[in-house]
Amino acid sequence: MPEPSAESLFPDSPSENEGVTNDPVGYARVALERGIDAAEGGFTYAVPAALGDLRVGERVTVPLGRGNRPAAGIVVERMGEAHASIKTVKPISARQRGSVSLPDDLVELARWIAAYYHCPLGMVFAGMLPAAVKHGTGTRSREQVRAVASGGDASRPEPSKLQRAVLDAAGSEGRWWDAKALADAAGAKSVSPVRQLVEKGWLETQRTEAVVSDLDLRAQRAVAPTRPPELTPAQAEAVSRLAGSLDAGFGVHLLHGVTGSGKTEVYLRVIDSLLHRDETSAPLPGVIVLVPEIALTPQTVGRFLARFPGGGVAVLHSGLTAAQRHAQWRRIRDGEARVVVGARSAVFAPLPKVGLIVVDEEHESSYKQDQLPRYHARDVAIRRAQRAGCPVVLGSATPSLESWHNAACDRANLVTLPDRVPGATLPDVELVDLAEERRERRGVHLLSRRLEALLQQNLDAGGQAILLLNRRGYANYLACPDHRCGWMMRCHHCDVTMVYHRDLGPASGGGVTRCHHCDAEQVLATACPECGRKVSVFGLGTQKVQAELERKFPGARLARMDADSMRTARDYQQTLDAFAAGQTDILLGTQMIAKGLDVPNVRLVGVVSGDTSLNFPDFRASERTFQLIAQVAGRAGRGEHRGRVVVQTFNPDDPAIRRAADHDYVGFAEEEIATRQAAGLPPVGRMARIVLRDTDPAANLRRATRLGHAGRGRGG
Numbered sequence: 001m002p003e004p005s006a007e008s009l010f011p012d013s014p015s016e017n018e019g020v021t022n023d024p025v026g027y028a029r030v031a032l033e034r035g036i037d038a039a040e041g042g043f044t045y046a047v048p049a050a051l052g053d054l055r056v057g058e059r060v061t062v063p064l065g066r067g068n069r070p071a072a073g074i075v076v077e078r079m080g081e082a083h084a085s086i087k088t089v090k091p092i093s094a095r096q097r098g099s100v101s102l103p104d105d106l107v108e109l110a111r112w113i114a115a116y117y118h119c120p121l122g123m124v125f126a127g128m129l130p131a132a133v134k135h136g137t138g139t140r141s142r143e144q145v146r147a148v149a150s151g152g153d154a155s156r157p158e159p160s161k162l163q164r165a166v167l168d169a170a171g172s173e174g175r176w177w178d179a180k181a182l183a184d185a186a187g188a189k190s191v192s193p194v195r196q197l198v199e200k201g202w203l204e205t206q207r208t209e210a211v212v213s214d215l216d217l218r219a220q221r222a223v224a225p226t227r228p229p230e231l232t233p234a235q236a237e238a239v240s241r242l243a244g245s246l247d248a249g250f251g252v253h254l255l256h257g258v259t260g261s262g263k264t265e266v267y268l269r270v271i272d273s274l275l276h277r278d279e280t281s282a283p284l285p286g287v288i289v290l291v292p293e294i295a296l297t298p299q300t301v302g303r304f305l306a307r308f309p310g311g312g313v314a315v316l317h318s319g320l321t322a323a324q325r326h327a328q329w330r331r332i333r334d335g336e337a338r339v340v341v342g343a344r345s346a347v348f349a350p351l352p353k354v355g356l357i358v359v360d361e362e363h364e365s366s367y368k369q370d371q372l373p374r375y376h377a378r379d380v381a382i383r384r385a386q387r388a389g390c391p392v393v394l395g396s397a398t399p400s401l402e403s404w405h406n407a408a409c410d411r412a413n414l415v416t417l418p419d420r421v422p423g424a425t426l427p428d429v430e431l432v433d434l435a436e437e438r439r440e441r442r443g444v445h446l447l448s449r450r451l452e453a454l455l456q457q458n459l460d461a462g463g464q465a466i467l468l469l470n471r472r473g474y475a476n477y478l479a480c481p482d483h484r485c486g487w488m489m490r491c492h493h494c495d496v497t498m499v500y501h502r503d504l505g506p507a508s509g510g511g512v513t514r515c516h517h518c519d520a521e522q523v524l525a526t527a528c529p530e531c532g533r534k535v536s537v538f539g540l541g542t543q544k545v546q547a548e549l550e551r552k553f554p555g556a557r558l559a560r561m562d563a564d565s566m567r568t569a570r571d572y573q574q575t576l577d578a579f580a581a582g583q584t585d586i587l588l589g590t591q592m593i594a595k596g597l598d599v600p601n602v603r604l605v606g607v608v609s610g611d612t613s614l615n616f617p618d619f620r621a622s623e624r625t626f627q628l629i630a631q632v633a634g635r636a637g638r639g640e641h642r643g644r645v646v647v648q649t650f651n652p653d654d655p656a657i658r659r660a661a662d663h664d665y666v667g668f669a670e671e672e673i674a675t676r677q678a679a680g681l682p683p684v685g686r687m688a689r690i691v692l693r694d695t696d697p698a699a700n701l702r703r704a705t706r707l708g709h710a711g712r713g714r715g716g
């Protein structure tokens with residue numbers, strides 16, 4: 001896209017664009033959604049008299065460039081005078097259809113995001129506003145009728161008997177009706193008597209714009225309204241501290257509660273207490289609850305709907321149609337829904353006033369948006385709460401080290417739920433050493449004898465099981481094909497198993513192996529150094545595991561959940577619903593099954609390879625490994641049956657895996673933070689990624705090198 005030059009935006013002679021006025025009533029800065037940015041965040045336009053009441057946050061159309069192409073933007077500032085250096089400015093063309101506007105605090109938040117994440121301001125706005133809102137999807141104008149106030153025209157024709165019934169139904173209180181609803185209320189078969197009454201002058205009409213959506217949240221209620229459980233002492237303490245902070249202005253609270261400790265119940269109580277506070281001034285404060293997209297199941301939404309009936313809950317997630325999303329957005333902006341439950345982008349929910357923000361599963365990496373505008377929803381939530389002067393609650397069984405470090409440094413207030421709710425206990429976690437298993441059996445088996453035996457036992461007892469295999473870190477290993485030898489390629493420095501990368505090899509082909517702990521690379525061994533046999537590559541994959549399960553447990557009802565088998569949000573829902581309803585014995589899947597599932601009959605969880613996320617080349621690999629194992633283990637033993645967890649691993653001595661097996665988050669966090677500190681890594685140090693792109697690799701390398709030198713020079 002061509003960058004507009006200063007001349008083309010601000011021509012010497014006023015443009016002859018329609019609606020031009022030589023007499024602006026003021027000026028405004030407008031941030032253009034196309035991502036073109038001026039240094040101060042937006043371009044100056046004149047405000048014509050017809051748009052004199054234009055406010056900050058409104059979406060407008062402005063002429064852009066020499067051709068005055070219409071462009072959309074958001075008003076970010078109103079000014080009495082244009083900047084002195086600007087002689088002539090073009091006028092704003094119009095308000096955008098449907099008069100979309102953002103609350104003031106979101107405009108300020110957008111400025112912060114633009115500065116902090118280095119993104120043009122207009123693009124931040126473009127990302128904040130759902131496309132459906134911008135396009136007005138689902139907006140319908142509809143006609144309504146009501147009885148003309150008494151004393152109408154004396155000469156109007158008398159109504160017929162049927163028409164009289166319609167008039168009676170319409171009532172005299174001035175209520176507006178949809179024609180169809182009124183006809184139904186009067187027992188009429190069609191709307192013709194209503195139309196006839198309008199013609200005769202007994203009914204008057206009005207046109208309104210409304211967003212029509214077929215989302216019936218009440219129909220989604222998967223959980224019947226139940227009496228809230230009696231809080232455990234730890235929950236009661238947490239509720240009292242968090243609810244007590246509602247009047248104390250901004251504060252970050254980290255709710256660290258083991259899986260199944262009743263964190264959601266704590267959120268519900270704190271929200272309830274906010275909704276029932278005596279408010280002296282409008283608008284009433286609302287709540288944003290962020291949950292990972294994948295956890296936005298009918299189960300979760302159902303719990304909020306059941307607790308806050310009466311239409312006060314709005315949901316925002318990717319499974320909505322455009323019109324539904326638009327309708328939800330309007331309800332939030334118009335103050336109809338005070339509780340917003342949504343995924344990442346719901347942090348931008350246009351509540352007129354924010355009184356509390358909850359970020360559930362705050363450690364989730366899906367809160368980070370990896371495309372423009374880039375942002376981390378947890379950090380944006382903290383910033384928004386700060387601007388709104390309200391508390392933000394970050395909840396997790398496995399907090400991000402960033403949040404944990406903040407609590408340790410008193411930047412966040414730590415609230416703990418140390419135990420599971422009554423009737424549930426944390427499961428026993430056993431580690432199975434796959435290398436040993438390999439030595440003792442012929443070749444590589446995806447299921448260890450221990451896991452296989454427990455699966456059989458569990459099936460016999462009527463329990464359900466979850467098997468996790470993390471595809472994201474799908475790894476291939478090099479090993480001697482002879483099981484009696486048992487050799488595997490390991491790192492010389494760390495002794496962890498090397499991961500085979502076909503794509504990293506020299507141009508001659510063949511690939512290399514890499515240690516995902518220290519990044520050391522070794523050329524491929526072709527022969528086993530112990531016995532001289534030709535080495536083989538083996539990998540683990542969900543499809544292979546599925547095949548093995550089908551072979552071993554022919555009678556079991558299996559479901560597989562991964563990016564290949566699940567294409568739409570509906571696929572997830574159906575698979576999860578069937579599992580929750582007890583129609584599936586074994587659910588096999590990638591990390592998408594590790595989250596949020598609360599199914600009491602899950603008595604066994606198996607982690608096919610605990611190493612796969614360890615093998616990921618990222619400084620957070622240990623943290624992710626710990627989280628994944630702890631979270632998936634958390635799905636077991638939520639009911640009356642004690643849960644068991646089996647973690648298969650080639651690295652049973654890895655500290656992240658050991659600590660996860662021991663349910664020792666604090667021990668893990670302290671050790672890992674010390675390691676990060678020693679290496680200058682976040683959360684103790686800071687880190688930025690700079691991506692350079694160029695069609696000329698040599699030029700790109702030169703620039704990168706210069707940048708590297710400059711960076712080191714400054715860092716000392």
Ligand code: ADP
Nearest residue numbers: 229230231232257259260261262263264265421
């Ligand atoms: P978490 O979010 O910490 O994993 P949840 O809030 O989902 O835990 O609670 C797990 C289960 O325990 C839910 O089914 C919930 O209804 C139930 N629960 C929560 N608090 C209590 C309590 N005080 N007594 C009994 N059951 C509870």
Ligand code: ZN
Nearest residue numbers: 491494515518
């Ligand atoms: Zn190594």
Ligand code: ZN
Nearest residue numbers: 480485528531
């Ligand atoms: Zn060998």
